[in-house]
Amino acid sequence: MNPSLSERPLELINHICSFLDNPKDLLSFSLTSRRICATAIPNHIECRHIRCDVRCVALWNRLADLPWIASQFVSLEIIGRFESVALTRPIIPNYHPLLGIAESESGITTGWQEELREECWSDCIHALAAAVRVMSGLRSFRCIDREESYSMNDAFAALKNCSRLDNIQIVVTPEFDDEDEPYICHSPLWDLSDLRIFSFSCYDMTGTMDLDYINKYTKNMLNMLIHRAPGLEDLQLDLGDSEVDVGELFQHGCWPMLKRLTLASDIVMPEDDTMDRFLNAHTTLEHISIPRLSEVKAVRWMENVPCLRGLSCADPRNLKSAISRHAFKFLEYLALDLSYSSATGNFCLRSLSQITSLRRLTLRGGQSPPGLLAEVARAVPQLERLHFNHYDGWESPTVAKIINDEDGAFSTRVTVLSHFRRLTHLSRFICLDQSPDGSVSNEAAVTELVVQRCATACPVLKYINLPTERRISHTRSWITIERNDDGSYAMWKPTDDSEKAALEVETWGGFFLGAQQSYMSRYLR
Known part of the structure; x- marks a missing residue:
């Protein structure tokens, strides 16, 4: 046997x-x-993922001394010491019989001086690099540090020893000055190959970023992506706060398996038909987030991507002809900025009725919320998730108007909501008026009234984002609706932290945000 x-x-x-x-x-x-x-x-169970800051020297030294254990890790995430949110959720093998660090607190080495002494950071980077060299099974490397300027090149060079590595996600803030080039310009990072997932964001926290430096590391990065990453599937780039020309990306890039492409608003789009040719060669794309895509003169590109499921292109003016020719057969998410032209925006909203697959919609700008809500209800009543993003001020009913329903403004919005029979997520369709001291008078009573009316109007509504004017960007505004067995409204409660990540509007479109996932993209903020 x-x-x-x-x-x-x-x-x-x-x-x-x-x-x-x-x-x-x-x-x-x-x-x-x-x-x-x-x-x-x-x-094994603790030897797969690590998330901590670069100062865990004791852990790096133990990994370097135990290569047979280090080779079991598949994911390494380095968090900057100022990224307080991520540092509250470290992942570290504190209970492993050989790797546990008794003197550490929550997996992060304590006792360091806050002064940025060069020799201290140098020791940390060298120890990290020694550990990475023996992590032969590593597949994913993330480095999120938006406040430090020390060079990570030793650690980047060590990544060459990781033969299975195909996922790189980097957020850096290098120092830019007139004397020395920042380390990222000629980094070993650009010598890697065979990447499947790549995300790179570079921030200028001091306002000293030189465009020449940006062009140097951009050229090296594009050379790596174009010539040594043929199997690329996900790509996200945010190259700084200056106008950056990445024409080579569209002229010479060829990735037959590319599915998600996310470019920041600082990326300059080509003015000829380069974009058409690029997208015609990448028919596998499913999620595209390029705020400046509307600057492309040709409009044929939309018909070149038949499997498109998520699109964020800000200006809707180039969408009209593509919609009329039924170019979006599978589109499920759309993000638009209607502030370019109200007339064009209205026409575009009416034409959205031809996208029968559309389920999630984000709108910025445009007319007042009541009028905009009515336009959307007539065009796409099948929506399941709806988000309004107004930057130019809110038309917010006061607490008194909501309670007393003065002018019928609140009732009008609720009546329009009743057209959305499938709506489960509603974000920022109304904003509570706030007093000068930062509080909302009768907040509990007003919240109960608003949530109850909305839940009654939309029979399957489960989550509603009800912000006040001074906290419109906070996820704590999400509210969970509880219902009785017959589907009627029962009560509301603040949404659990475990659910908030899935509620972030920026994730609705399935876009690849890379290492910025925790901080969300610049356009949708």
Whole structure:
């Protein structure tokens, strides 16, 4: 009789565990028998992902000394010490029998002086690089640091030893001055190859960014992407606050498997038919977020991407002809800026009725919220998620008007909402008036009234974003609606933190935000 899996040699069990990258899968596998559990839990389940700041020197040294353990990690995320949100959720092997760091607090080494002494940061980077060199199984490397200026080139150079690496996501803030070029210009990062996922964002926190420096690292980066990343699937670029020409990206880039493309508003679009040729060669694209895409003179590009599911292109003026020719057969998400022309925006909204697959919509600018809401309801009543993003001020009913329904303004909005029978997410369709001291009088009562009326009008509404004027960008404004067994409104409660990530409007379109995922894209903020 053949022995069961749990009776096989430990080497075979360890080998099977090496194919399981997700800790949840490892946990499920470990629960199949006590012997597998005794092997997988202490030796594997904590050896897949690391998220911490660069100062974890003790961890880097232990990994460098234990290459057979270091090779089990598939994901490494380096967080800057000022990224307080990410640092509250570190992932570190504190309970591993050989890697646990008793003197660390929440996985982050304590006791460091806050002064930026060059020798301290240099030691950290060298220790990190030594650890990365032996992490041969690494597939994903993320570095998010928007406040530091130390060079990561030693760590980037060590990535060449990771033969399975195909996912690079970087957010950096290098120093720009007149004496020395920033380290990112000629970084070993641009020598990597065979990437499947690439995200790069560079921020100028001091206002000293030189366009010549930007062009240098941009040229090196594009050379790497064009010539050494033929299997690229996801690409996101944010190259700084200056006008950056990446014409070579569209002229020579050829990635047959490219599915998601996200470019920031600082990317200069080509003026000829280059974009048409590029998209004609990338018919696999499913999600495109390019705020300046509307600057392209030719409009044939929209018909070149038959599988498009998510689109953010700001100006809707070039969408009319494509919609009339039914170019968007599978489009599920659309983000538009109607502030360019109210007349054009209205026509575009009416024509959205021809996109029968549209389920999620984000609108910025345009006419007043009541009028805009009515236009949307007539055009796309099948929407499941709707978000309004007004930058030029809110037409917000006062608390008194909402309670007393003065002028019928609030009732009008609720009546329009009743046309959305499938709506589950509603964001910023109304903004509560706020007093000068930052509070909303009768906030609980007003919230109850608004949520109840909206939940009654939309029979399947589950989440509503009800901000006040001074916190319109905060995710704490999301409210969860509870219903009775018959579907009627029961009560509301603040949305749990565990659900808020899925509610972020910036994720509705399925766009690749890369390392900026936690901070959201600039255009949709």
